[in-house]
Amino acid sequence: MSLRYFCAVHISVISLLSFTVNLLAIVILCRGKCGLSKCITLYLVAMAASDLLVGITDPFLRMTIGIHFPYSLLNITPVCVIIAFLVFASTAVSVWLTVAFTFDRFVAICCEKLKTRYCTERTAAVMIGAVSVLGCLENAPRCFALVPNYVFDNLPRGCSNKPTYYTSSAWTAYDVTHRVLTPCIPFFLILLLNVLTVRRIVAASRVRRGLRGSSNGENDKDPEMENRRKSIVLLFSITATFILLWATQAIFSIFRGIAKVPVDYTPTGNYYIAEVTAAFLQLLSSCTNTCIYVVTQSKFRAELMNAIQFPVSAIRALVSS
Numbered sequence: 001m002s003l004r005y006f007c008a009v010h011i012s013v014i015s016l017l018s019f020t021v022n023l024l025a026i027v028i029l030c031r032g033k034c035g036l037s038k039c040i041t042l043y044l045v046a047m048a049a050s051d052l053l054v055g056i057t058d059p060f061l062r063m064t065i066g067i068h069f070p071y072s073l074l075n076i077t078p079v080c081v082i083i084a085f086l087v088f089a090s091t092a093v094s095v096w097l098t099v100a101f102t103f104d105r106f107v108a109i110c111c112e113k114l115k116t117r118y119c120t121e122r123t124a125a126v127m128i129g130a131v132s133v134l135g136c137l138e139n140a141p142r143c144f145a146l147v148p149n150y151v152f153d154n155l156p157r158g159c160s161n162k163p164t165y166y167t168s169s170a171w172t173a174y175d176v177t178h179r180v181l182t183p184c185i186p187f188f189l190i191l192l193l194n195v196l197t198v199r200r201i202v203a204a205s206r207v208r209r210g211l212r213g214s215s216n217g218e219n220d221k222d223p224e225m226e227n228r229r230k231s232i233v234l235l236f237s238i239t240a241t242f243i244l245l246w247a248t249q250a251i252f253s254i255f256r257g258i259a260k261v262p263v264d265y266t267p268t269g270n271y272y273i274a275e276v277t278a279a280f281l282q283l284l285s286s287c288t289n290t291c292i293y294v295v296t297q298s299k300f301r302a303e304l305m306n307a308i309q310f311p312v313s314a315i316r317a318l319v320s321s
Helices: 003-030 038-068 077-110 112-118 121-145 169-215 223-258 270-284 288-296 298-320
Strands: 150-152 155-157
Touching (some): 003 288, 003 298, 077 155, 077 169, 121 169
16 A cells, blocks of 8 residues: 555545544533533633644645545635635644643642632633634735646646745745744643643642641542542643644654755655654644543543434434334
C-alpha cells in the first residue's frame, strides 16, 4: 500500500471519527449532567466545537474532497480560500483554547485569591470569544497570500501560496510569527503551567494529608481531594495528549523554519514522510478529547451509554407499537 493511499484512507476515517465524537461530546456536555462546573463545561464544549470544525474543514473539505473531486464547486478559488482560512483559524483556536483551559485550571488550583473572580462562566465565555476572534484575525492575512492554481471553464481553480510568499520579507516574518504562535508558544505554556500545577498539588496534598491524618485518621476519604483528583486527571489527560500528538508538528515546524538545506518532497523522501506523519498526528488530536472524557469521567460514560441506547429504545418502541 502506497503512502498516498494510506493517507487518503486514514484522513477520511479521521474526518468521520472527528465529526462523530465531537458532535456527541457537544450534545452530552450541553445537557449539563456530567458533574462538571459550568466553567469547565463551557471550555470543553468550545474545544469540542473547534475540533469539530477542524475535522470538517481540514481532512474532509480540504483533503478528501480536494483529492477525490478536483472539479467540484469546493475547488473554485474563492471557496478554496475560505476553506483554507477556516482550516488555519480553527486549528489556531483549538490550540489556544487548550491553553486557556489549562490556565483556568492552573488558576483554580494555584491561585486561591484569583480563583473566585477568574474561574467563572462569564470569564470563560469572554476568554473563548477573545481566543476565537484573535485566532481569526491572526490567520486573516493568509487569504491575501493565496492565488489560483489554474483556470478551467473560465473559473479559477484551487489555491496555493503566491510566489512572493516565499521571497517577501514581510510574508517570511508573518510565517515565522505564525509558527511561533501555533504551536511553539502554546506547547511551552502548557508544559510550564502543568509543571507549576503539579508542584502546587504535591505540596498541598502533603499538607492536607498531614492535617487530616493527625485529626481524623489516615483511612478517611477526603471529598475535596477526590474532586481535585478528578479535575487533575481530566486536565492532565487533555494536555498530555495534546503535547504528545503535537510534539512532532512542533519539532517539524522549528526544523522547517531554520533548515537551509534542500528538502525532498518525493513520496518516499524522509522530509515528506515526516511532514505527513506530523500532519496525521495533529489531525488525530481533534478526535481524542471525547475518548478522554469517556475514560476519566464516569458520568460522561453514563450519558454516552444513554445516548447510544436512545435510538435503539426508540426503534423498539416504534416496532412494538
